Amino acid sequence: MEKRIFEIFTDFATWLVVDVLGISKATKLGDALHFFIEDTTKIFFLLLVMIYAIALLRASMNVERVRDYLSGKHKGVGYLLGSSFGAITPFCSCSSIPVFLGFTSAGIPVGITMSFLITSPLINEVAVLLLLSLLGWKFTLLYVVVGMSVGMLGGVFLDAIKAERWLQSFAAKALERGQNSTATIQSKTAKTLSLTERHTFAKEEMLEIFGRVWKWVIIGVGIGSALHGFVPDGWIEAHLGDGQWWSVPSAVLLGIPLYSNATGVIPVMESLIKQGLPIGTTLAFCMSTVAASFPEFILLKQVMQWKLLAVLFILLLVAFTLIGWIFNYLTPFI
Numbered sequence: 001m002e003k004r005i006f007e008i009f010t011d012f013a014t015w016l017v018v019d020v021l022g023i024s025k026a027t028k029l030g031d032a033l034h035f036f037i038e039d040t041t042k043i044f045f046l047l048l049v050m051i052y053a054i055a056l057l058r059a060s061m062n063v064e065r066v067r068d069y070l071s072g073k074h075k076g077v078g079y080l081l082g083s084s085f086g087a088i089t090p091f092c093s094c095s096s097i098p099v100f101l102g103f104t105s106a107g108i109p110v111g112i113t114m115s116f117l118i119t120s121p122l123i124n125e126v127a128v129l130l131l132l133s134l135l136g137w138k139f140t141l142l143y144v145v146v147g148m149s150v151g152m153l154g155g156v157f158l159d160a161i162k163a164e165r166w167l168q169s170f171a172a173k174a175l176e177r178g179q180n181s182t183a184t185i186q187s188k189t190a191k192t193l194s195l196t197e198r199h200t201f202a203k204e205e206m207l208e209i210f211g212r213v214w215k216w217v218i219i220g221v222g223i224g225s226a227l228h229g230f231v232p233d234g235w236i237e238a239h240l241g242d243g244q245w246w247s248v249p250s251a252v253l254l255g256i257p258l259y260s261n262a263t264g265v266i267p268v269m270e271s272l273i274k275q276g277l278p279i280g281t282t283l284a285f286c287m288s289t290v291a292a293s294f295p296e297f298i299l300l301k302q303v304m305q306w307k308l309l310a311v312l313f314i315l316l317l318v319a320f321t322l323i324g325w326i327f328n329y330l331t332p333f334i
Contacts, residue, residue: 009045012038013033014034017030017033017034032225032226035225039221040217043217043221044214044217047214050099051101051102051209052203053202055201055202056198059197059202075109075112075159079152080148081112082116082119082152082155083119083151083155084148085120086116086120086122087120087148099117100116100117100303101209101303104167104174105205106178109164110159111158111159111163112159113155116151118150118291119147119150119152121290122147122290123143134269142334146323150319150323161311163308166305166307166308167304167305167308170212171303212302245325248324249284251281252285252287252292252320252324253288253317254288255287255289255292257293257294278327278331279327279328281324283323283327284320284321284327288317291320292317297313300312
């Protein structure tokens with residue numbers, strides 16, 4: 001599904017790198033450049049479309065009822081819904097940021113938004129199908145349950161420590177505006193704004209947010225593509241150990257500088273398992289690569305302060321390490 005939706009960006013990157021620049025994708029430079037062009041154009045497209053669409057909805061609909069449902073007495077359901085939405089969206093960690101900004105602008109609590117942001121890069125339908133064929137339904141089901149649980153528990157924890165106080169000022173103001181808006185104002189706005197006025201509002205919001213984050217997209221994807229193209233083949237397999245207790249946290253730390261989406265990391269997972277690495281160690285490495293990479297945190301710096309980034313970073317590292325140990329322990333029994 002993800003491949004069909006976004007293949008235009010793959011084709012564009014192939015055309016530009018191979019046909020226009022004459023660089024083979026088989027070379028490290030060609031692979032890195034193709035990765036950079038494909039992901040940058042895809043993320044820019046998602047930023048523009050998602051921010052515009054959500055802003056248009058905000059100008060057209062009363063989002064307070066949904067917000068109150070998610071943040072009030074049904075907040076527990078909100079974590080589940082946020083994590084579930086993250087699981088069915090075909091976005092990598094960096095591509096999920098436009099939706100994070102939209103949720104924040106709509107006044108959705110930070111914990112529920114983070115449940116989405118954490119889960120989205122870990123699980124998608126392509127990754128599930130690939131895991132199903134690689135490891136079987138028991139491991140796949142356990143992976144989905146664990147991935148969603150990490151997202152939900154992370155959201156609960158971040159709400160408990162009032163993580164919204166560590167958003168960047170423009171994101172905090174957007175959250176405050178969304179939470180303080182009244183149903184009367186929302187309803188009146190939806191009735192009185194013309195289509196042209198709604199379009200103008202959405203366009204201005206889209207350009208404002210895009211103007212703040214575009215340069216960080218280039219920096220983040222640039223780092224990720226360089227590492228993606230130039231890390232030597234076989235280097236990862238050679239440095240993950242043979243199943244010792246320390247191999248799991250080592251795998252998590254090793255995955256941080258790298259960057260991929262859940263679909264792209266599955267072939268790496270298959271390669272590592274075929275090399276004899278324990279499944280838990282492999283999962284810990286792949287989760288770290290997908291959801292705790294340096295490129296993602298460079299992008300998130302635009303919407304989060306360093307304190308929140310540090311808390312999120314430590315939370316993910318601990319969660320992935322525990323997941324790796326649990327899977328390594330349970331493997332003989334599954």
